[in-house]
Amino acid sequence: MDNRQKEINNLKDYKYGFSTDIENIQAPKGLNEDVIKFISNIKKEPAWMLEFRLKAFERFKVLKEPDWQKPKFPKIDYQDLYYYSAPKSMKDKPKSLDELDPKLLETYKKLGIPLQEQARLNGIAVDAVFDSVSVATTFKDELTKQGIIFCPISEAIQNHPELVKKYLGSVIPTSDHFFATLNSAVFTDGSFVYIPESVRCPMELSTYFRINASNTGQFERTLIIADKGSYVSYLEGCTAPMRDENQLHAANVELIALDDAEIKYSTVQNWYPGDQDGKGGIYNFVTKRGLCKGKNSKISWTQVETGSAITWKYPSCILKGDNSVGEFYSIAITNNHQKADTGTKMIHLGKNTKSKIISKGISAGSSDMTYRGLVDISSKAKNSTNYTQCDSLLMGNKCGAHTVPYIKNKNSESNIAHEATTSKISEEQLHYCQQRGLNPEEAVGLIVNGFCKEVLQQLPMEFAVEAQKLVGISLEGSVG
């Protein structure tokens, strides 16, 4: 057995499927004002924050769960979830990593996320979120020197209330759609990033999300602010244990880029996808939205979506500043009974705004995938351009691949171009590779990686390697 084969066998089953036996503090089951007050209280939040949550909850009460999406799912009982779960040892926050529960460290080691100082050779600052709380943030000192704030959002609410107050909810208001509003009411933790004026963040910032406790919804909130002329690259990774029941993950991510700033946001999403018969898995209903507030700003989303039973998200860009740029690169892979409905929204408001969408979808097994996107050029967005390309690859005739783009052009000086293709891997390509000694699975892996190359190139180095492997593994067993 060659190395690659070994590796594949190692990874064949969801390798992050273990769960950690750790003592938890949980909020009472259910969703009501008391639970929200409980969360706010345990986080020692100021009054304005509680008010923000309660306002969102008021709104949530009148909203209905949307049902227009392609992947249907059984009704979620929002009263049957725990909205807060934290390792007990976190109650009195450890001052340093040495005080951290060894079990937690062990978990992250298993996941390949080095939290300990000595393991910090790869130069990525990590914020690790375990169920509802952020457990550790690395490289803090080095970042502080440059004035960069990178900390759990619960800390930011206490230490930098002026920034949080100003920007939280400015891109995703509390009155947004169902899941975003739910998140605004009950969000527990997440990352907060502030890059001061004219600072180029020296390293990749990264958050690692892990759902551990069962029956818990994870509602994290990320807020990234890039001040004038700054640059940041941010990575996000996620895993969860294998469980029979479906778990809900409804995060909100808000990005704000001021004049001349650039934010690059990369996600490798590998939540537990459920077993081969489609039992269990995470419902990944995430709201991600970026606002190019200042002129010449740029926001770029890159995502590799391989996990989750149902993925339902549209990372969007609001191009408000003149000359701002929005980009969206996506690979979505569905296998077995996974379902994905993903895409992006590019809202052009400013002059000379540009956006680019590259979406690659691969579906295999009995899975179903939809690209759904909106390009909206408003009447004031003179001289704007958009280019969209969505390609889908189908493997087998039990899966589906769909493309639903909405294109609105209200400005005669702007141009929109959209292309989409759907095809399968051609016999000739497979034959060519096999003739040169690759086995069918390797051949498919090679072709698929080539198909996705445009997007993989956009990922930071460390992630690109991981993503490339993931692409191969996700399609395991879908050929022959």
Added chain:
Amino acid sequence: MKEQLQKDFYNSLKNLSLSQKDIEIKKFCLDNFIDKGFPNKKEEDWKFSDLNQIIKNNIGELSFYNDQASTNKVDTSVFVDGLEHNKIVFINGRIEKIDFEYEKKDQIEIIDQSETINEFENSNSLSDLNNAFTNKCFKILVKKGYQLAKPLIIYHTTNSKIWSKNINLRLNFELDKDSSLRLIDLFNDTSEKNFLNIFYNFELKQNAVLKNYKVDKFENKNIKYSFNNIDQDKNSISETFILSSGSNFSKNEINCNLNGVYASAFVNGVFSLNNDKHHEIRSIINHLTENTKSYQLIKSVLEQSSKAVYQGKIFVNSDAQKTDGYQLSKAILLNKESEFNAKPELEIYADDVKCSHGSASGSLNEDSIFYLMSRGLSYQQSRELLINGFLLDVVEKITDSEIKNLIKNMLGIKE
């Protein structure tokens, strides 16, 4: 609106001699429509064109009763010159004349089907409205192996005798094995502010060929909705061409089911709009079996504050291997007020297929204008030349040369 609908409904029943059962069915459809009302933008298919709002703003109160007793004079001046053709004349909601003078009488059968109602997939509350108020419905059956010598032109005429009225029309066509039909819908309205609601159903048997050209060219203030349902058997071909230009609002829907192997469907369209016009084409091509083909090309030229919408869907069933589906929509926006919206959609459940779509919208290419102007043309001339070429591309797709020339003349397109 409810009282008006009911009052008009019972008034129109008086003119008809229907059995109790048929009245029940019509009543059921009416209740359905009252329940749902005109489609609005909350419905996905009407997202870009809120008909309820458009009717409210442009017409206000509609009346649904049509006095079918009095005949209308057939105005022969509207007939197309220089092209020998069969006619169906439809004036103010009443079929005045069906005339197949150029054909063998025993090869075409006209069947009164007024009692049957339409039930289409993918349709909406307007089919209920149509079912409730149509008084006459004919089925035109082209018999096995017969190919019509001359095209059939359906004249849709309204005159100033009516206003603020809802007019419904329904026709069924059956093209038996190896038969063919060329059909032109010609809209000629001198009336104002009526709502036309037209449903056609085509059944194409093996090897049948249907060519349907819908020409809405003359300026009018009416609101039009037209739905074509086409069922296609083995080896059949359907070609639909839509010239969408004259009415204030118009929506053409094509629902095409490719049921037999090697069946193919072509949908081509031109939007040429000015002022506040708002037009839409929505096509749904269902590839239901293997080796079927579809091709769609839609081009728009939009002036002033006009708005064009194209919603096209290619659906491929899991049995429909070897499907070939293509769809392209292009728009030129000539004014900063004009607007183009598109939703080109693919829904695919089979893997061995070749499906693609493209959509582009933008302004006239400045480089091309510069090129032409540097060769001595004026700005206006270069602009016209470019638009001419842009639209010619679609018109050239018309496979019938006689009709192609007719439409070229109407559009003023030169070669």
